[in-house]
Amino acid sequence: MMSVVMFTNLKGGVAKTTNAVAVAECLASRGHRTLMIDADHQCTASELLLGETEMLRADKHRRTLHDLLKEMLDPEFNSAQLPTFVIEKASNIGGGLETLSIIPCSIRIDEFQTNYAKGKGGFKTNDEFLKMFGRNKNRLKSWLTRSFDYVIIDCPPSMALQVQQLLAVTDAYIIPCQPNKLSYRGASWLRERIRRTGQKKVALGTLWSMVRGADRKHAEIIEAAKSKTGDFEFIPTGFKTQIPLTVSISHATEESENMQPSSFRTKYDPKFAKLYEELCDEIMQRLKELDEFKGEK
Ligand SMILES: Nc1ncnc2c1ncn2[C@@H]1O[C@H](COP(=O)(O)OP(=O)(O)OP(=O)(O)O)[C@@H](O)[C@H]1O
Numbered sequence: 518m519m520s521v522v523m524f525t526n527l528k529g530g531v532a533k534t535t536n537a538v539a540v541a542e543c544l545a546s547r548g549h550r551t552l553m554i555d556a557d558h559q560c561t562a563s564e565l566l567l568g569e570t571e572m573l574r575a576d577k578h579r580r581t582l583h584d585l586l587k588e589m590l591d592p593e594f595n596s597a598q599l600p601t602f603v604i605e606k607a608s609n610i611g612g613g614l615e616t617l618s619i620i621p622c623s624i625r626i627d628e629f630q631t632n633y634a635k636g637k638g639g640f641k642t643n644d645e646f647l648k649m650f651g652r653n654k655n656r657l658k659s660w661l662t663r664s665f666d667y668v669i670i671d672c673p674p675s676m677a678l679q680v681q682q683l684l685a686v687t688d689a690y691i692i693p694c695q696p697n698k699l700s701y702r703g704a705s706w707l708r709e710r711i712r713r714t715g716q717k718k719v720a721l722g723t724l725w726s727m728v729r730g731a732d733r734k735h736a737e738i739i740e741a742a743k744s745k746t747g748d749f750e751f752i753p754t755g756f757k758t759q760i761p762l763t764v765s766i767s768h769a770t771e772e773s774e775n776m777q778p779s780s781f782r783t784k785y786d787p788k789f790a791k792l793y794e795e796l797c798d799e800i801m802q803r804l805k806e807l808d809e810f811k812g813e814k
Pocket residue numbers: 528529530531532533534535536557559561672673674726727728760761762763764766767768770771
C-alpha cells in the first residue's frame with residue numbers, strides 16, 4: 518500500500534512545513550521509502566531538507582516540481598523522466614537519509630500559468646491547464662506507487678494551480694492548525710475549496726500545532742472542535758498527538774544547515790521525536806483504515 522498525503526491549510530504560518538518535514542523524516546528513519554514533494558513557491562521544505570545551495574542548484578538545472586509539471590503538459594510525456602526530478606538522501610540527519618527523497622520547488626512556480634499561457638496549445642484557463650495535466654496524472658500516480666511507500670506534499674497556504682494539479686494524485690490530506698479562529702477558518706475554507714473541485718479526497722485529520730501548553734483558550738478550542746458543530750462543522754477529527762509551541766522544534770528545522778544530527782531522535786530532542794513517532798503511528802493507522810474501507814467497497 519502506498520499513500521499520498523497532502524499537508525495543507527489556507528491559513529499561513531500554522532506549521533504545515535515544519536510538521537510535513539518532521540513526519541517525512543520520521544517515516545524515512547523507520548525505513549519507509551518516503552518522498553517529499555515541495556509544492557510551495559517559498560521552497561521552505563526544499564531548503565530545510567537540502568540546504569540553500571542544493572536547493573538553488575536544482576532550480577538552476579530546472580529539476581524542480583515546476584519543471585516536472587511543465588513536462589507533464591506535453592502529450593508525449595514519458596514517465597521514465599520522472600526520476601530525474603528527484604533528489605535522494607535528503608535531510609541533514611546522518612548526512613542524508615537513505616530512504617528520504619525530495620522533488621524540490623522553485624519560485625518560478627508562482628508564475629506557472631503565466632509562463633506557459635502562450636505555450637504550444639495556447640491554453641489559458643485553469644480548467645484547460647488541469648485537463649492537460651490530467652491526461653498524464655495516472656502515469657505520475659503509478660510511478661509514485663511503484664517507487665515509494667509514503668509521499669508527503671507540502672503546500673503553500675493557497676489552492677495554487679500546482680496544488681490543484683497534485684490534488685489529483687492525493688489520497689488524503691492533513692490540516693495542520695493552530696487552535697485559534699483564523700487558523701480553523703482556514704481549515705473550513707480549504708474543505709469547501711476541495712469539495713468544489715468535485716474530487717472526493719479524505720480529510721485524514723486536524724493536526725493541532727504550536728499549541729501553548731498553559732493557554733486555557735487553546736485547550737478550550739481543541740475540546741470544542743470535537744463537537745463538530747457550528748464553527749467546527751468542517752474541522753476534521755483531531756489527531757490525539759498535538760504538537761506544542763517550543764523553540765526546540767523551530768530550532769531543529771530553522772537551524773538545520775548548521776547542525777548534523779546523527780538520528781531523528783537527536784534532531785528533534787527525544788521528547789519531541791517521540792511525539793512525532795506517535796503522530797506517525799496515528800497517521801499510518803488512519804491510512805490503513807482508509808485502505809481497508811476502500812477494499813470493502
Ligand atoms: N512547534 C513549534 N514551536 C515553535 N515554533 C514553530 C513550531 N512549528 C513551527 N514553528 C515555527 O513557526 C514558523 C512557521 O512555521 P512553518 O513554516 O512550518 O509554517 P507554514 O504553515 O508552513 O507556513 P507557510 O504558510 O508560510 O507555508 C517557522 O518559523 C517555524 O520554525
